[in-house]
Each structure stands twice: as structure tokens, then as C-alpha cells.
Amino acid sequence: MAAVSGVASSAAEPGRQWSAWPCVTTARATGRTGSTWKSPAGQYMPSGVATRSGERSMASVLGGGGPGVERPRRAVAAVLIGAALIAGCTTRAPIRTPPTPETYAAVFVPGAPDARFWGDDTLPPDALAAAEQRLRGHLTRRWRADGRPAEGVDFAILALSGGGPDGAFSAGLLNGWTERGDRPEFDIVTGISVGALIAPFAFVGPSGDDALRTIFTELDGTSVAELAIFNALMGALGIADTQPLRASLRQFIDEPFLAKVAEGFREGRNLLIGTTNIDAGRPVIWNMGAIAEAGLIDLFREVMIASASIPGAFPPVAIDVTDGTNVYTEFHVDGGVTHSVILGPSGVDSAVPRDLPFPVNQTIYVIQNNALATPFEPVPSRLMAIATRSLSTLIRGQTNGDLTAIYLVAQALGADFRLAFVPPGFYASATGFDPAYMRALFERAREDALDGVPWLEQPPGMLGRQALVQAAAGFGSPVPD
DSSP, X not given: OEEETTEEEOSSSTTEXXXXXXXXXXSEEEEEOSOEXXXXXXXXXXXXXXXXXXXXXXXXHTTOSSOGGGHHHHHHHHHHHHHHHHHHHTTOSOOOOOOOTTTTTTOBBTTBTTSEEETTSBOOHHHHHHHHHHHHHHHHHHHHHTTOOTTOEEXXXXXXXXXXXXXXXXXXXXXXXXXXXXXXXXXXXXXXXHHHHHHHHHXXXXXXXXXXHHHHHTOOGGGTOEEOHHHHHTTOSBSEEOHXXXXXHHHHXXXXXXXXXXXXXXXXXXXXXXXXXXXXXXXXXXXXHHHHHTTOHHHHHHHHHHHTOOBBTBOOEEEXXXXXXXXXXXXXXXXXXXXXXXXXXXXXXXXXXXXXXXXEEEEEEEEEOSOSSOOOOOOOSSHHHHHHHHHHHHHHHHHXXXXXXXXHHHHHHTOEEEEEEOOTTOOOOSSSSOHHHHHHHHHHHHHHHHHOOOOXXXXXXXXOHHHHHXXXXXXXXXXOO
């Protein structure tokens, strides 16, 4: 990627601009002590002056070591350098041209005009007709391949929620379900937040199980993000940097993997991931199969990252769009800001043809990567403790609403509803993505699946508290200390 006068130009990022002010990028100098700057896509680039050094702490760079007589001079130099950096870094956030209120609803992704839909609106008539035609062909081919059975064909939807490290629950359940031998081929897979990181591997079938096992039992927080608090103080858009997550995704989401997703899309199946367009404050559903079919591997990975980019913790993901004439840049953040779990755009249930000459037996499987039945626990009399508990309670309420909405869609379709969730006793109280915690949860979910997942057939809001607690007891025992 070349940068001239603060404008980044590449096939993936036409016309993108960002600040070229020099900025310190980490609290640790690793081989390069000159200033650097960062693009919206997260690549660190030299600002033009860089010197080689060994790996040193920031304290040593700013005046540590050397003869004592030199320290006051170095301290003065450090203050001057720091002042210059602070002055420059106040504009470290990317310079972008967002869509206007008049154009934001009509812009599209270059090279993939059917790559996404609004999650709070009905599907456009042409998109609905195309989806129905694809599903009609897919289901008819399956029915004929099965010998035209009188009982028809099965149609399975898998919805994966957010939940951070509790995503190990979905990963373990899918692995155990494969081992048990009765895991269906999913016709639609959706994902939000950590569910968006799992969904592509669930979509390609059992061949994605090994990657899920590796991600949720071997990787730790350093493979997801690294703290960049100093950057945040200097104007960055998150206190952590998601470059490690990008590097991890490059290992697993490669061209052969993208080809598998595209193949599933051509068969008539759908992979959908939700983000939040923070400019519009609206949910967006991304048609990942269409993106794979178009060969846009960078966009594919960036949508996955965007769906898991918790605002404040991680910077938003910048995505270029166009109205056919001008190029704009949108900001997308965690899909969990607007929904905990999704079924698809409004009206997606209408895409399943009702006039086929055979029955279509629909089942909606929801894997909730959270504990829905939480115990009573007095909150400490501290501001952050109260704020954190309030936020988690708010999210749980949103989750219950989303699950009830999906259940009502299932009822309208005549579909079976199946819900699995993290059992009581498993709470992600460990700091960050702790491998020991995730391995324990992965194995518990895997064992439960091998025994036959004890699916709930109603959402929490319709079960009542006591019935939910009793039902949750069927999901295994608490994690050992």
C-alpha cells in the first residue's frame, strides 16, 4: 500500500484518507523507535523517520540508562518529544468522508452490490425474489437427491450469539455434535460478535471444526487484541488494537476457505453476519456468501472483525462504499450493539417457498454463548461494579427479547425452536480470553453434545425463572475450580 499526502490507495481502499501525524503506537519499542501512524484498516506505517534499536521499554527510551549527568538533558528532550507527539496525535483518528443523510441508505459495496441489507427493514422485493428462487432450487435438488421422500426435506437454521470467551461453548457443541453423527447441514447460519467469528466455520460443516477447536482452546487474548491505551489517549478509537485478530484470521480465512463458502452460497445456502452501522445507528446484515462469491477476502475478514469490535474497547472498522459516483467510508462496530442474536433481515422467513410439492421441515437452532440463568450476587458499592452489572443486565434483557422474537418467527413458520446456552456455573470471570476457562467450557459443551444436546423448546421469557433454572441444570455441571 502506498501513501501520498495522507491518502491511502489500494484496490481494497480507494480514496481512503487518514491523518499522517506522527504517533507512538505502543508502550514498548520493538526494533523501531521512530514515530509511526496507523491507517483505518489498522496497518502501522513509518512516518518517514525511523531508527533501529534493540527491544527496549518505553521508560528506557525516554531517558533511562547512561551516565547520570545526561539524564536531566534526556528528560528535557523527552518532555519536548512527548509534547510534540501529543500535539500531533490529537488528530490520529482516520480522516474520512462518511455518507450523507441523503445517500447513506443507497450506498453499496463496490464489487458486491448485494453484499448486505438493513437488519431492521424488510428485504427489498428483488432481493426477496432472488433469495426465494435460490432456496427453491436448493430444496428441490435436495429432495430429488434424497429419492423424493414423502416426508419432504429438512431445513436447518443456526443462529450464533455474542458472548466473548463463552464462544467456546458453541465451538465445543459443534465439535461434539459432529462426533455424535447427527449434526445437520445448515441451510442458513447467522452470527453476531463472537458468533460472527464462529459462523463461517459452522457454515462449511465439519471441516471447520478443527479451526474452532484451535481458536477456542489454544489461542489466548494476545491472539485477539493488544492493549494500546497510550494510543487511545492520543486520539485512537479504541483502547485495544485488533491487529492480532487480523493476523489470526489470515491463518484460517484463506482463499481455499473462501471457495468453500462461495460453493455453499452457489448451492443455495446462506451465511449472514450482523454488524452495527454506527453512523446510522442501525443493524446491518452481511451476505457473506455473496462476498465470498465476489472474491472479496479482505472485506470478508473485515466484516467478521467489525461484528466483534466492541465500541471503546476496539476501534470501529472502516468500510468503503459508493453511490456509483462518490466513495464514502462507513464505521461499523459490534453487531451486539443492536442485537444479541439474529435470524436475518426482516422478512427472511418469507424467502422459504410455500408452494413446493413436498413438505419443508424447518428447525431453528439457537446457540446462546451466555449463561441465561445467573445467580443472585450482591453488587459491591462501587461505581464501576454497579455500571458493569447494569450493562450486563441490559444485555441480558436484550437477549431475552431477541430470543422471544426468533421463537415467534418459528411459530409463524411452523418451525421447531431449539435453544442451547452456557450452563450455570460457567461464568467468564477470568481475565480476558483465558485458555484454561475456554478449554473447560469447550469440553463441557462437547460432552453435552455427545450425550445429546438438551435443547430448550421455548425462550427464557416464556419459561419463567424457575423453569429456566431447572432446565439449565440439564446442561452439565459447573466448571471445576
